Amino acid sequence: MDDAKCLVDEEWFFYFQVSASLWKEKLAKFKGSQIIVPINWAFHQVDEHTFDFGQNRKEANLSQLVTLAESENKKIIFYLPLTPAPFLANGGVPDYLKSILSLNKEGMAHTCLDHEGKVNKLYSFFDQHIYRGFSYFVRNLGDYVRREKINSDFWGVNLGSLVEGKFNSYLEDYSPLFHRSFGGYIEVLKEQDRDYAINTPEEERVLIDKFHFFILDLYKKVAREGLGANWEGDFKVNLLGGNTIDFIKRSFNTDQINNYVDEMKEGVFQGLLPSTILLGKDSKSEIFNQQLNDILTQNYLPQRLNPPLNDDRSYNFSILSFFNIYNSTLNQENRWLSNGLLGFLNQKYKWAYNYYFNEYSYPDFGDENKVNFLPGEIIDLKIFQNMLRSFMEGGKFIIEKDKLDEEFARRLELFILENSIKVERLKFFSEIQNITLGEGRILLFEGSIFKALAENQKRVFWEKITNTFHLRHLDIDLPEDIDFFWSTRHVSTGEIKYREVRRLHLYNTGENKKNFKIKLRNNVSLIKKSNEDNGKIKTKQHYFEVEIGPSGSVGVDFGIWS
Amino acid sequence: MLKGHYLFAVFSHLQSSYQLLYLFTENGPMTKKAWDELKTEMVDLKFKNLNRLNQFVLKMAERIGAPQVLLFSPREFNQVVENIEKGEDFLEALASKGRPLEVDLSTQKSKFWDNF
Numbered sequence: 001m002d003d004a005k006c007l008v009d010e011e012w013f014f015y016f017q018v019s020a021s022l023w024k025e026k027l028a029k030f031k032g033s034q035i036i037v038p039i040n041w042a043f044h045q046v047d048e049h050t051f052d053f054g055q056n057r058k059e060a061n062l063s064q065l066v067t068l069a070e071s072e073n074k075k076i077i078f079y080l081p082l083t084p085a086p087f088l089a090n091g092g093v094p095d096y097l098k099s100i101l102s103l104n105k106e107g108m109a110h111t112c113l114d115h116e117g118k119v120n121k122l123y124s125f126f127d128q129h130i131y132r133g134f135s136y137f138v139r140n141l142g143d144y145v146r147r148e149k150i151n152s153d154f155w156g157v158n159l160g161s162l163v164e165g166k167f168n169s170y171l172e173d174y175s176p177l178f179h180r181s182f183g184g185y186i187e188v189l190k191e192q193d194r195d196y197a198i199n200t201p202e203e204e205r206v207l208i209d210k211f212h213f214f215i216l217d218l219y220k221k222v223a224r225e226g227l228g229a230n231w232e233g234d235f236k237v238n239l240l241g242g243n244t245i246d247f248i249k250r251s252f253n254t255d256q257i258n259n260y261v262d263e264m265k266e267g268v269f270q271g272l273l274p275s276t277i278l279l280g281k282d283s284k285s286e287i288f289n290q291q292l293n294d295i296l297t298q299n300y301l302p303q304r305l306n307p308p309l310n311d312d313r314s315y316n317f318s319i320l321s322f323f324n325i326y327n328s329t330l331n332q333e334n335r336w337l338s339n340g341l342l343g344f345l346n347q348k349y350k351w352a353y354n355y356y357f358n359e360y361s362y363p364d365f366g367d368e369n370k371v372n373f374l375p376g377e378i379i380d381l382k383i384f385q386n387m388l389r390s391f392m393e394g395g396k397f398i399i400e401k402d403k404l405d406e407e408f409a410r411r412l413e414l415f416i417l418e419n420s421i422k423v424e425r426l427k428f429f430s431e432i433q434n435i436t437l438g439e440g441r442i443l444l445f446e447g448s449i450f451k452a453l454a455e456n457q458k459r460v461f462w463e464k465i466t467n468t469f470h471l472r473h474l475d476i477d478l479p480e481d482i483d484f485f486w487s488t489r490h491v492s493t494g495e496i497k498y499r500e501v502r503r504l505h506l507y508n509t510g511e512n513k514k515n516f517k518i519k520l521r522n523n524v525s526l527i528k529k530s531n532e533d534n535g536k537i538k539t540k541q542h543y544f545e546v547e548i549g550p551s552g553s554v555g556v557d558f559g560i561w562s
Numbered sequence: 563m564l565k566g567h568y569l570f571a572v573f574s575h576l577q578s579s580y581q582l583l584y585l586f587t588e589n590g591p592m593t594k595k596a597w598d599e600l601k602t603e604m605v606d607l608k609f610k611n612l613n614r615l616n617q618f619v620l621k622m623a624e625r626i627g628a629p630q631v632l633l634f635s636p637r638e639f640n641q642v643v644e645n646i647e648k649g650e651d652f653l654e655a656l657a658s659k660g661r662p663l664e665v666d667l668s669t670q671k672s673k674f675w676d677n678f
Contacts, residue, residue: 101640103636107574107636107637107640108572108584108636108639108640109636109644111643119643119646119652121643121644244584245584248584248586248590248591249590249591251652251653252586252588252589252653254590
């Protein structure tokens with residue numbers, strides 16, 4: 001049996017492709033302690049009314065799979081696709097239910113190549129037969145899980161790919177079936193409000209987004225109800241190599257594996273869970289696998305699937321990020337791009353900020369160390385309340401106030417007055433209000449000023465503003481073909497003079513040896529080299545020299561002084 | 563620079579205009595940068611009628627030296643994908659199912675295309 005079918009390098013196990021007699025042997029090969037197992041609905045559905053969870057085929061016995069994993073000291077984490085799954089034949093839909101192909105905005109069929117190069121077509125989840133079939137399946141799956149006393153976590157996964165940097169779910173569909181359902185949705189809205197009308201293409205786009213979200217929520221709801229106590233929640237998985245352009249490139253073997261590294265990192269910094277399961281094992285280079293392991297398997301996956309409790313601050317590294325940038329779905333123009341923030345961050349804080357599209361979910365601003373950028377118009381009552389709670393606990397916010405609802409602007413003024421909070425008003429390109437309470441800050445600025453500013457002025461603006469947060473980040477200027485990312489951890493008792501420890505991971509994706517220097521700055525000390533694989537680090541007084549051979553990597557730990 | 567023997571073009575017909583959606587050869591699609599530049603230059607790659615779109619695609623074929631041009635509507639492209647059998651060569655399937663356009667490679671090339 002081919003190990004590629006187990007996808008060991010990314011901790012995924014396709015149980016339905018491996019004989020049950022080989023499960024134990026294959027499970028033992030996984031390096032990590034947790035193994036991701038995607039549920040294959042079609043594999044368990046024998047016919048319209050019958051399911052197989054091991055009664056007929058041993059390979060369908062999920063309880064046995066969990067027991068075998070436990071005997072190898074591994075934990076199974078089940079992923080239940082809430083959308084078409086392009087790594088499964090027919091997107092995971094049982095044969096008897098496949099009917100209408102799901103189409104993208106341009107009318108092209110959603111089609112993907114799986115890791116074996118097979119073409120998988122996706123069917124519309126707006127088909128009510130598929131919805132009913134899925135509901136029936138998850139109820140039976142839940143009954144089976146309870147009957148067998150399976151304790152494993154089940155996560156609902158919204159699968160999609162990045163299209164021009166934005167996550168597109170495979171549930172999104174523009175087939176005739178979708179248009180019919182959407183028409184019905186509008187009729188319902190009109191029944192509720194006689195005057196309801198869509199006046200602009202922009203309004204229609206927003207409503208279509210909402211409708212897609214509404215349908216996804218229906219699938220999520222039945223899955224949550226079916227799985228009861230085993231349901232852990234849901235997240236988005238972006239499949240590298242999974243969009244239409246990738247399909248064309250991969251069909252003709254013209255994709256460049258190293259191009260997926262940036263897409264993987266983009267996914268991580270958008271709060272998605274990137275996966276390479278569509279890409280063949282043979283197509284992944286050594287250096288790509290190294291980055292995949294360092295970023296996903298070692299840092300990000302454990303952080304997402306088992307976040308540490310507050311009183312359990314381990315010394316494990318997690319991905320470093322200074323900023324959360326939120327966007328509005330109401331406005332297609334990317335203000336953070338046009339006002340120069342993204343350009344500035346990509347120069348100075350590349351791979352060290354999170355970027356979120358507002359998709360009808362509410363940020364809780366749980367990490368007070370991060371600076372949150374908010375467009376005024378996304379602030380509703382819930383976000384406003386979360387923001388003030390976080391502010392009082394030390395949370396930091398930068399708000400473009402132009403479209404801030406008057407009601408919330410008034411409430412904020414009232415909050416400042418009632419609590420005698422310090423407010424500074426200054427003019428720096430824009431009228432700026434700087435509200436401070438202990439560590440907490442709310443900084444309001446005018447977005448309209450940027451139209452009149454040159455690119456270098458925008459950069460000066462953001463440089464000055466971000467400098468006031470004293471973030472202590474190293475400037476690094478790297479040669480071509482050198483990839484990198486940062487991670488961070490709490491200090492141990494022996495490192496008490498530092499505030500935190502940061503690790504810089506460097507990779508040479510090119511074919512030639514690279515030499516370069518990285519300058520140290522005040523309040524940052526080099527602690528140790530964490531790895532040197534076909535690379536060397538020489539430390540000097542105010543800088544260090546790095547030499548990395550082709551496909552080599554090095555890691556360096558820095559202490560950030562208190 | 564896009565190169566290839568086959569030039570494949572997928573277009574849609576919406577609200578009395580034709581829009582070029584994808585342009586690729588057997589060596590893959592254009593780089594994103596070149597595609598974005600082309601879209602800006604050619605106003606979102608929208609054409610008044612199919613004839614103008616054909617002319618544009620033919621010029622592109624001349625520029626890159628592709629003797630075979632095949633046009634697809636999304637529906638035609640989907641039919642190829644839907645009917646593709648396991649093990650079948652995708653390139654062969656596309657090359658045999660598209661609408662061919664006649665290319666004259668002797669046409670004078672204009673400087674406009676140098677960026678692509």
